Amino acid sequence: MSGLLPDSIDPLEWAKTGQRVGGALPLAGMDRLNALVEAGVAEVEITLAGQLLAGGRPVLSGHVACTVTVRCQRCLAPFELRLEAPIRLGVLADEADLARLPKGHEPLICPAGATVSLAELIEDELLLALPDYPHHAEGMCSASTVPAQETGKRQPFAALASLRKNGPQSGQDD
Numbered sequence: 166m167s168g169l170l171p172d173s174i175d176p177l178e179w180a181k182t183g184q185r186v187g188g189a190l191p192l193a194g195m196d197r198l199n200a201l202v203e204a205g206v207a208e209v210e211i212t213l214a215g216q217l218l219a220g221g222r223p224v225l226s227g228h229v230a231c232t233v234t235v236r237c238q239r240c241l242a243p244f245e246l247r248l249e250a251p252i253r254l255g256v257l258a259d260e261a262d263l264a265r266l267p268k269g270h271e272p273l274i275c276p277a278g279a280t281v282s283l284a285e286l287i288e289d290e291l292l293l294a295l296p297d298y299p300h301h302a303e304g305m306c307s308a309s310t311v312p313a314q315e316t317g318k319r320q321p322f323a324a325l326a327s328l329r330k331n332g333p334q335s336g337q338d339d
């Protein structure tokens with residue numbers, strides 16, 4: 166399926182001609198993303214379509230999704246995280262055109278006739294979708310649950326510690 170995806174695209178031409186693709190892109194070449202995760206999956210699922218909005222403003226829109234393994238910043242265990250993001254890019258010839266950027270779109274600066282790497286474009290979107298502080302969903306993190314061997318036992322000191330942690334903190338008035 167990834168064979169159908171071009172290495173690079175001409176965003177303006179794509180918008181004018183209404184080109185669209187859907188498929189999977191290998192994650193292997195995305196070094197910036199791979200540096201931030203424990204492990205990546207083989208592929209990123211993408212859809213991407215060019216379109217001219219009212220007034221002839223060129224945009225690229227679509228969707229990007231993949232699953233990566235990141236380390237939980239609470240319990241430090243690795244877990245799988247689904248990254249998903251919409252793509253909404255307004256194609257501008259240069260930064261002077263920012264006033265023409267369609268509402269709700271991020272700028273993609275690309276002079277007429279120039280091409281951009283599809284992998285880099287997709288990687289940028291995934292980097293934005295990656296949380297600064299990844300952690301398990303509530304109730305799924307071992308850092309917030311009582312260890313199995315402790316269940317069924319009363320823990321007065323643990324309860325006190327938790328009260329102190331959550332209560333007003335005196336002596337820390339900055």
Ligand SMILES: [Zn+2]
Nearest residue numbers: 237240301306
């Ligand atoms: Zn966790």
